[in-house]
Amino acid sequence: MEKAKLKFIRSLEQKKYRDFHKLFIAEGDKTVREMIASSLITKCILAKKTWLEQIPENFLRNVSEIIEINDKELSQVSFLKTPNQALAIAQIPHYSLDITELTDGLSLYLDGVQDPGNMGAIIRLADWFGIRHVLCGKGCADPFSPKTVQATMGAIIRVKTYNADETFFRKLKKRQPDFPVFGTFLEGENLYNTPVSNKAVIVMGNESKGISEEVAQHINRHLFIPQYPSDGQTSESLNVATAAAIVCAEFRSRDQC
DSSP: OOHHHHHHHHHTTSHHHHHHHTEEEEESHHHHHHHHHSSSOEEEEEEOHHHHHHSOGGGGTTOSEEEEOOHHHHHHHOOSSSOOSEEEEEEOOOOOOOHHHHTTSEEEEESSOOOHHHHHHHHHHHHHTTOOEEEEOTTOOOTTSHHHHHHHTTGGGTSEEEEOOTHHHHHHHHHOTTOOEEEEEEEEEEGGGSOOOSSEEEEEOBTTTBSOHHHHTTOOEEEEOOOSSTTSOOOSOOOHHHHHHHHHHHHHHHHTO
């Protein structure tokens, strides 16, 4: 493989180059297969000969470039500790935020979620719970960084992510003044006793600071995840991805009743 191609692929680890080229990296047999079959535009596939031989030719007809590589070359381009058989370079999708579409179901707003692993895990659980919109506020990890994409385990293909800020809440309030916006706090209503809605925005905050004051002012439903026992000595807080999973599971369990 040419050094220029290797340098280009490695450059996509940095956000400034992903933004400039509007491309991102996805790795692994399952994820690459899903990428090719999706509506996303796959620009290039780099894969081992054994992997390419398993893929029907017509399955790859929309891929612009296919490069066969060996184990050494794969280890050079891969961002994984243990490289898989294939790597895809795809175009970063751009979605136009439709407030009407968003208010027709559940969506997540992430406020300063900085860890790529947490970001990826939340996108993955959004996919699991049928939440198709994840808004990434200020200070969030890039949904299309290699670490985040890997943590989504392919969910980044199906879940729409958006860059957002406070103007989103102003537009939402203008459209539907009383639309429920839930947030998790150390002081709030017990999640398991509070009425929830299957049409709402759920806000999850920064790993250490929680929800910022700027975003908190737009939240009209304050939730608290109770610890057990309530008077016992427990951890100070939950991991944000874990908290998001608990909240989303509770919302969906009510939806099934």
